Amino acid sequence: MSFEIRDGELWRDGTPFPVAGVDYHPSAAGCRIWTxxxxxxxxxxxxxxxxAGLNTVRLFLFWRDFEPAPGRHDPVVFDRLRTAVDLAAEAGLACVLSLLTIWMNGQRLELSWRSGRGFFDDAQLLERQRAYARRVALALRGAGNVLAVDLGDEIANVDPGAARLPREAVAAWQTGLAETLRAELPGLLVTQANDASGVLGAAPFGPDNATGLDLIALHGFPTWAPVSIESTSCYKATSLVPFLVRYARAFGVPLVDELTSYGTDEATTAAYLRAATASALGNGAAGVLAWCWQDIASTAEPYQQRPGERFVGLHRLDGTPRPAMAGLRGALRAAPRLRPGPGRAPVALYLPERARVDGGSYLDTGVGTVATFYAYLLLKRAHLDVDIVAGDPTGYRLVVCPSVGHVTLTDLDRLAGAARHGATVYYSMADHLHGFPGSDLAGAEPVDYTLLTAGREYVEWDADRWAIDWAGAGVRPSVLSVTTGQVLGRYPDGTPALVRNAVGTGQVVFCAAPFERQLDVPGRLTAAAWEVLYRRVAALAGLAPEVDCADPDVEILPGRAGDPHEVLLVNHAPTARRVQLRWQPPAGRPVCQEVVLDGKDWRLLAGPRELRPDDVPSVHQQPAPY
Structure with missing residues (x-):
């Protein structure tokens, strides 16, 4: 195979290969492509x-067409698969092939012979999966344009009970099937595509449970996001998939395998795709596959049940392109320049070990990655570049651990180690017992909890004040007594809310409120300057944005792969913005530059000439400070 993962990037034949493509059903045949x-x-x-400048097409292999009866593989259909892959090669396209396709557009295109057997635990069906995978691999031998095989799109939806499977069982299933494919096609890249529930829910299918895979395929549609995204046009909508990309980068190489919007007009769809594609690539996606190439003329299943799924193509039924196509092409053409440069960001957004575990008992506060999403947004709105980190965060100048409901000893050891080595650790709490980091880190100890929120309606730090919605967060307040720490902020009743505590050569800033978790309410994030708290904590760490502006809706991504002094700007707001960029050199006065961005638009911008000498590196090229 000519594709490989090298240094966390996708390469083809010794050259970086940013995926720029589409998901595909032929318009007339739809999901009956093989019949x-x-x-x-x-x-x-x-x-x-x-x-159109695309380089990849994704095809869906409907298992029932390839194996109409158990053990009977249809040789004609397998020949058609090889023909399709060869036709793509003739056009210069790579292929992503979704192997066990049953779930499609909200309907199960079921095997007639499965007869209710468990997809992930029935021995006979598992053997049929392996045999089918081997037969597909045989059909693909010698094809040099197979980028990856996807084990199955949103495969958890094939069995309604799959969300309750043990994580170990899912990892073993993925690894076993991937090894079956690689045994026939050495070097084949394998992935498995999941929706946002693999990050923002407790489902066992997700980036953090994908050790047997080479690529982490993901997508997240604003319409069905498990967080409060007000509309497709809102700030959060085009930030969702980039967040999923950053999350997946903590565990592997992310590929956005589906990207579009549903229930929107052509202008809204075009704006969404334009900003979301650029931001996803800028945050480290190996590429983007847009859904989908053309509207579907077919009325066969699944379209008779969900006819609205027929009209989300980049091209209309008559083949004319929709406005979204131009914006998508522009972002994908720039993909090599949009990629992040080498090195780490100055800020780590830390993932506690049990952030995506919901134990389901009265002791648990639910999945914690919703708070991770809002912490990511706050850092973006503060223009602080960030890596999401699932392991040791030592070496980052600022470590953010938001609205923790369940912390483990391993988590505490990692956070303490980072602080001892000089980091500023910001830690906010969602559960006063299982989320409390201990008095050694917090510089305070719990006295009691209370269900009475009067007097705790906001946190005040000097002249800054942030309201706290305890009911919206589903969290009860705690009463603190300061031990070794210094009070930075208080509730209206005078009790401590923010505590700064020296740990080793670093410090911990402990917030006793679920600051991030309480933001998951429609309209709340953009209604106040919540990001100011993060800016102030960053200042305690000696950090300021490398490039800054006064508009929090404009994402600033410094240090691009093509030029370490180039920045990517993405306007996530639906309206045009005029911003004054402030470039802060290592010494001297800031340099300002005015930029105008249309709504949901992006731009690559070179730094001012006076900041571009060869001896002034980007912060992303500097070694870790500790």
Missing amino acids: DWDPSALRRDFRAMAD
Whole structure:
């Protein structure tokens, strides 16, 4: 195979390969691609994709068409698969192939012979999966344009009970099937695509449980996000998939395998794709596959049940492109320049070991990654570049650990180690017992909890004040007594809310309120300057944004791969913004530069000439400070 993962990036034949492509059903055949076979339609569409500057197409292998009866593989359909892959190669396209396709557009295109057997635990069905995978691999031998095989799109939806499977069982299933494929096709890259529940829910299918995979395929549609995204046009909508990308980078190489919006007009869809694509690539995605190439003329299943799924194509039924196509092409063409540069960001957003575990008992406060999402947004709004980190955060200047409901000894050891080595650790608490980091870190100890929120309506630090919605967060306040710490902020009743505590050569800033978790309410994030708290904590760490502006809706990503002094700007607001960028050199006065961005638009911008000498490195190129 000509594709490989090298230094956390996707390469083809010794060259970086940013994936720029689409998901594909032929318009006339729809999901009957393998039975209503029309190779001329595939040839025409593949050539059009290549002419549009795309380099990858994703095809869905509906298992029931390839194996209509248990153990009976249809040789004609397997020949058609190889023909499709070869036609893509003729057009210069790589292929991502979704192997065990049953779930599609909200419907199960089921095997007639499965008869209710468990998809992940029935021995006979597991053997049929392995045999089918081997037969697919046999059909692909010698094809040099297979980028990856996806084990199955949103595969958890095939069995309603899959969300309750043990994580170990899911990891073993993925690893076993991946090894089956690689045994026939050495070097094959394997992935498995999941929606946002693999990050923002407790499902065992997700980036943090993908050790047997080479790529982490993910997508998240604002319409069905498990967080409060007010609309497709809102700030949070185009920040969702970039957050999923950053999260996945903590565990591997992320690939956005589906990207579009549903229930929106053409202008809204175009704006969404434009900003979300650029931001996803800028935050480290190996590439983007947009959903989907063309509207579907077919009325066969699943479209008779969900006809609205037919009209989300980048091209209309008559083949004319929608406005979204131009914006997508622009972002994908720039993909090599949008990629982040080498090195780490100055800020680590730390993932506690049990952040995505919901024990389901009265002791648990639920999944913690919703707070991670809001912490990510606050850092972005403060223009502080961030890595999401699932292991040891030592070496980062600022470590953010938001609204913790369940902390382990391993977590505490890691955070204490980072502080002892000079980091500022910001830690906010969602559970006064299982989320409390201990008095050695907090510089305070709990006295009691209370259900009475009067007198604790906000946190005040000098002239800054932030309201706390305890009921919205589903958290009860705690009463603190300061031990070794220094009070930075208080509740209206005078009790401590923010405590600063020296640990080793660093410090911990402990927030006794679920600051991030309480933001998951429609309209709340953008209604106040919540990010000011993060700016002030960063200042305690001696950190300021490398490039800054006064508008929190504009994302600033410094240090691009093509030029360490180039920044990517993404306007996540639906309206145009005029901003004054402030570039802070290592010494001297800031340099300002005015930029105008249309709504949901992006731009690559070179730094001012006076800040571009070869001896002034980007912060991303500097070694870790500790």
